[in-house]
Amino acid sequence: MHELSIALSIVDLVTTEALANGASSVSRVEIGLGNHSGVIREALEFAMEEAVKSTLLEHAVIEYVSIEAQSCCQECGLNFTPEGLYLPCPDCGNPMPELIHGKELIVKSIDIETTK
């Protein structure tokens, strides 16, 4: 349900950047979604369909890039791909390895159209 406000934030962010660069429209938006970002891709896709209407993004292709979780253990320094959230370090058993990737919710890039 919070995906709609996130979709609107995306439209807002992209519109601001596009206008600042003199765009007449946006043809592509690349969104990076961490596996553990708390956002469901299908729900975001659905929300985006509505959110882009009557904006510069209306005809843009929206690409979703998923970002794999990556953890780092502060105790033993092991970098690993966690099999689930909140699991201890597989090497030394430290209960709280740090999740360094997987929470991302970012606009990676956009393609804008400018009229000459």
Next chain:
Amino acid sequence: MCGTCGCGEDSHIIYRKPGAPEKGHLHYHVHPHEHDGSEHEHGHHHHHDHDHVHSHEDDHVHSEHAHSHHPAHHDHSHETSTIRLERNIMAKNDMMAERNRGYFEALNITVLNLVSSPGSGKTSVLERTLKELAGSLDAFVIEGDQQTMLDAERIKAAGAPVIQINTGNGCHLDALMVNKAVKQLEPKKGSYLFIENVGNLVCPSLFDLGESKRVVIISVTEGADKPSKYPTMFETAQLCLINKSDLLPYVDFSIEEVKEHALRINPKLSFIVVSARSGEGFELWYDWLKGLRNA
């Protein structure tokens, strides 16, 4: 666009103090008809069901230019360029939350964001807290619900200045709503501000409001495995109140089990077992609250 239902309205969010007249939707959006391809928010399907003050500052002739953006597709040459952004989508909320936080810090206001499923007893915990601490601390309350003034009325009766945010269909409070509500509520220097979030264990976890601490409330009538099922909320909280302890003899709920689930997600989480009904455990909760001042 409205952030709750996606319609053309600027906002369906209502801010109201108990006793204040219902103002309905304040339509403070001005239609920017400069046709530069931006900010086109036409197609107004105004589906509200109470009185509202319309102040549209122009004639509604939307149909004539409903599709007039994306101009000049045929006559001019286009150039496509890629801009790398790598920008955090939550940045706007996070920035507003930091603004709130700075304001609260400057006024030495301690802010608690209370989150839980519907029915865990957030309002009851607050009511008892406000009544029992009435002499020893200044408290202000922001109530978040989709609809009704019911919680705000209860809080007002408990003796604290309160403002109700009705999010319409929205499932969480965000930092901008809190920013607007605080301007109307005007919490005093050195006070405690309790923000009762919309009852929902999922969405509010993503939205920083600028709080000092986040308190998650779970009641013994819920499953002890809830922290594992809804981890984000327990991960981002600093304190977990386990409420309705007076019902423990009647339910199959293990305090140890819920702690085990929650600590697996957040080893730094503290717990206090309370009953808003009997008052059990509230001294510990008050000590924790007062301890935030000395931290």
